[in-house]
Amino acid sequence: MGADPLMAGNSQRRGRTSGAGKKTATAGTGGKNRRSLAGRGATPPAEMRKGHPAQRKAQADARRRAERDRSRQRAEETPELLLGRNPVVEALRAEIPATALYVVTGESTRSDERVTEAVQLAADRGLPLLEVGKAEFDRMSNGALHQGIGLQVPPYSYAHPDDLLDVARDSGRPPLVVAMDGVTDPRNLGAVVRSAAAFAAHGVVVPQRRAVGMTASAWRTSAGAAARLPVARAVNLARALASYQDAGLMTVGLAGDGDTDLHEFDGLADPVVLVVGAEGTGLSRLVRERCDVVLRIPIARDTESLNVSVAAGIALYAAAQARR
Numbered sequence: 001m002g003a004d005p006l007m008a009g010n011s012q013r014r015g016r017t018s019g020a021g022k023k024t025a026t027a028g029t030g031g032k033n034r035r036s037l038a039g040r041g042a043t044p045p046a047e048m049r050k051g052h053p054a055q056r057k058a059q060a061d062a063r064r065r066a067e068r069d070r071s072r073q074r075a076e077e078t079p080e081l082l083l084g085r086n087p088v089v090e091a092l093r094a095e096i097p098a099t100a101l102y103v104v105t106g107e108s109t110r111s112d113e114r115v116t117e118a119v120q121l122a123a124d125r126g127l128p129l130l131e132v133g134k135a136e137f138d139r140m141s142n143g144a145l146h147q148g149i150g151l152q153v154p155p156y157s158y159a160h161p162d163d164l165l166d167v168a169r170d171s172g173r174p175p176l177v178v179a180m181d182g183v184t185d186p187r188n189l190g191a192v193v194r195s196a197a198a199f200a201a202h203g204v205v206v207p208q209r210r211a212v213g214m215t216a217s218a219w220r221t222s223a224g225a226a227a228r229l230p231v232a233r234a235v236n237l238a239r240a241l242a243s244y245q246d247a248g249l250m251t252v253g254l255a256g257d258g259d260t261d262l263h264e265f266d267g268l269a270d271p272v273v274l275v276v277g278a279e280g281t282g283l284s285r286l287v288r289e290r291c292d293v294v295l296r297i298p299i300a301r302d303t304e305s306l307n308v309s310v311a312a313g314i315a316l317y318a319a320a321q322a323r324r
Contacts, residue, residue: 080153082216083146085114091151091216092121094224100128104137104148115149122151156214156226158233161240164203165247167230168271171202175249175271176319179205181237181287182278183308186212190221191309192276197225199316200323204229207237211278241290244273251275251291254311255282258296262315265295268322276312 046054079099082091091098101122103115122129137146168175178196183189189204189212196204206213213233219226234240241251249271254262275291277283288294297306297314306314 079155080216081141082151082153082220083141083144083149085112085118085147085149087217087220088149088151089114089118089121091153091220092118092125094220094222095125095227096216096219096224097154097227098122098125098127098151099154100130100152102130102132102137102140102150102152104134104146105131106134106148112148118149118151151216153216153219156219156231158214159203159230161205161232161234161243164205164230164232165244168202173200173202174269174323175244175247175273176201176316176323177203177205177244177249177273178312178316179234179237179241179251179273179275179287180207180211180308180312181275181283182207182211182281183276184210184212185279186215186218187221188212188279188307188309189214190218190223190226192312193218193222193229193231194225195309195313195316197222197229199313199320201229201316201319203232205232205234205237205240205273208233208235238286238290241273241275241287245290245292247271249273250293252315253277253283253288253291253294254297254315255288255294256296256305258294260293260295262295262297262318265293266322267293268315268319272319274312274315274319276308276315279308 046052047058049055081102082088088101092101101118103119119129132140134148137148137150141150164177165175168177176199178192178201180189180192183192183206189206193204212218214226214231245251250267251273252265252267253275255277275283275287277287283291283294295315297311299306
């Protein structure tokens, strides 16, 4: 009698064997897989994962920032053109450094008393007077409003942050330095330089990146003070503050949410660096952490904040009073 094809173990399907499909014990890895995962740590953030969209975006943002920094550096290494009748005559009155005066040819330009004064002031200083056509000057000024006159200002020659300590040492007075964290408006820089000179500070420090430098507008706002007071540029402001601390200076930040009122602080007669923050954002985290103390200037409750140059002027006045 033949085998019954329906009986167990007698399947006619090829490749089928008795017990197929049953789970059986297999050899273990001996912990090899677990060991291969050891030490890898937490998953890195998206912007650090190779090929991740977030990483590509972060790299593109970094390239754009670097290009902006290079563009600003190239601009600062070339002469700047200060435009407009009032700005030019004010800059010449303040005796800011200049290399040439440009005047557009034409009766309407020469008949203006401000242009006449600018020409005379430039002649008194021996500056070259260059007459240009309107179309050419439009091109030189990139289409900006120029009112037919422009003053060529050379690139500013910055000091090193350590140079300000030498200036203080030569003065015989305790060092008083103003550090500006990320201020981007040249008028604020010029106003702070003017206040620093008025209250016998030894210099101003600005960061090399993401902050304004000594442009023609800053020169003009300083009303000539930038010719008497050194402005230093720091590659890294937090490290420059640390260097000042090592030299014995106290770093005093100004912020609306400071720990102590300005008038209650009694250390302004000592060697001090006053640190002011950017318009709107205030002190950056790293710079604030480098401050030994953060002071606030009491103001009316319905006033949100003070302009950075105003705050610096108030603190500089308080320091001058403490040192008398």
